[in-house]
Amino acid sequence: MRIEEDLKLDFKDVLIRPKRSTLTSRSEVDISREYLFLHSGLKYQGIPIIAANMDTVGTFEMARALGRHQLSVALHKHYGEQELSNFFHEHCALAPTFYSMGITRADYDKFCRVREQTGESIRYVCVDVANGYTKSFVDFIHKLRKAEPHITIMAGNVVTGEMTEELILDGVDIVKVGIGPGSVCTTRKMAGVGYPQLSAIIECADAAHGLGGLICADGGCTSPGDIAKAFGGGADFVMLGGMLAGHAECGGELIEQNGVKKARFYGMSSCMAMDKYAGGVAAYRASEGKEVLLDYRGAVEKTLQDILGGVRSACTYVGARKLKELSKRTTFIRVSRQLNEVFGAS
Numbered sequence: 001m002r003i004e005e006d007l008k009l010d011f012k013d014v015l016i017r018p019k020r021s022t023l024t025s026r027s028e029v030d031i032s033r034e035y036l037f038l039h040s041g042l043k044y045q046g047i048p049i050i051a052a053n054m055d056t057v058g059t060f061e062m063a064r065a066l067g068r069h070q071l072s073v074a075l076h077k078h079y080g081e082q083e084l085s086n087f088f089h090e091h092c093a094l095a096p097t098f099y100s101m102g103i104t105r106a107d108y109d110k111f112c113r114v115r116e117q118t119g120e121s122i123r124y125v126c127v128d129v130a131n132g133y134t135k136s137f138v139d140f141i142h143k144l145r146k147a148e149p150h151i152t153i154m155a156g157n158v159v160t161g162e163m164t165e166e167l168i169l170d171g172v173d174i175v176k177v178g179i180g181p182g183s184v185c186t187t188r189k190m191a192g193v194g195y196p197q198l199s200a201i202i203e204c205a206d207a208a209h210g211l212g213g214l215i216c217a218d219g220g221c222t223s224p225g226d227i228a229k230a231f232g233g234g235a236d237f238v239m240l241g242g243m244l245a246g247h248a249e250c251g252g253e254l255i256e257q258n259g260v261k262k263a264r265f266y267g268m269s270s271c272m273a274m275d276k277y278a279g280g281v282a283a284y285r286a287s288e289g290k291e292v293l294l295d296y297r298g299a300v301e302k303t304l305q306d307i308l309g310g311v312r313s314a315c316t317y318v319g320a321r322k323l324k325e326l327s328k329r330t331t332f333i334r335v336s337r338q339l340n341e342v343f344g345a346s
């Protein structure tokens with residue numbers, strides 16, 4: 001047994017210190033980014049925020065709504081082959097849409113069939129497992145990269161620099177970072193495993209950037225300020241689940257409770273999701289996700305405006321004319337625990 005004594009931080013433990021700035025208005029801030037992916041060689045241009053591949057967030061409708069604003073979606077993996085093929089044939093957005101898959105034989109075969117039908121339309125893939133430290137995951141990445149040299153691969157999740165480096169050397173373009181921070185995730189409670197998300201972002205971004213790779217901070221953002229902190233800590237992309245849930249584009253079940261419309265939102269490893277897609281929770285495992293009811297929020301447009309406005313505002317406070325400059329201009333100040341408990345760091 002070993003204990004690491006280094007301080008590790010979550011979003012709530014810090015604030016971004018304001019800095020002198022020559023910007024006069026938020027409208028002067030450009031929050032789009034351009035990247036050239038290390039392995040696929042593809043060029044990206046867009047606002048690097050991605051809707052999570054959860055079945056009530058990563059929907060076709062969300063891809064259409066976010067795509068109009070240059071944001072991306074990782075589609076959930078439970079769509080049928082035909083609807084995926086139709087979508088990729090027809091969809092042309094201002095930002096890429098990710099095809100998501102796990103690492104089973106069935107996942108790979110389904111991907112191959114959809115790819116055959118859609119040809120070049122699928123150029124971004126998200127390979128998603130709860131634990132990105134397994135040999136079977138790394139073997140899958142090798143196989144996929146060999147078969148698809150020109151597709152941009154985002155894959156995870158991991159939380160440490162050495163595994164980020166390994167995945168980038170194995171062929172991943174964007175390493176997905178986050179174990180346990182998700183709004184409907186119970187991994188920290190059920191397994192006692194995890195890593196404070198801001199420190200994971202800072203450490204993994206440092207490791208990835210050293211090799212020319214990128215990271216996507218996945219999970220734990222509950223406000224636009226958290227997204228700004230993730231970018232400030234070095235994230236190249238930020239993935240959102242809960243912040244985009246409960247909207248008209250989510251397609252989930254709506255429930256009326258005391259005259260208020262509520263939307264069901266649940267983790268992809270929750271009993272709810274496993275009952276729906278896997279015929280229940282297998283006897284050898286426990287669910288690592290929970291179910292919540294959120295107030296229904298209507299169209300995602302207004303939420304988007306808040307998110308983009310918040311990130312622009314953060315850039316203005318530190319004098320970053322472009323999102324690219326935000327992390328260079330970020331100094332985090334630690335918020336004392338008492339202050340945090342009384343006021344929250346928001």
Ligand code: 5GP
Pocket residue numbers: 052053054130157178180181182183184185186187218219220221239240241242243266267268269270288289290
């Ligand atoms: P959020 O933005 O809601 O805080 O986090 C979204 C992320 O939570 C997803 O992208 C995914 O990585 C993670 N997630 C989604 N469902 C589950 C689940 O059931 N269990 C765990 N451990 N993580 C989940």
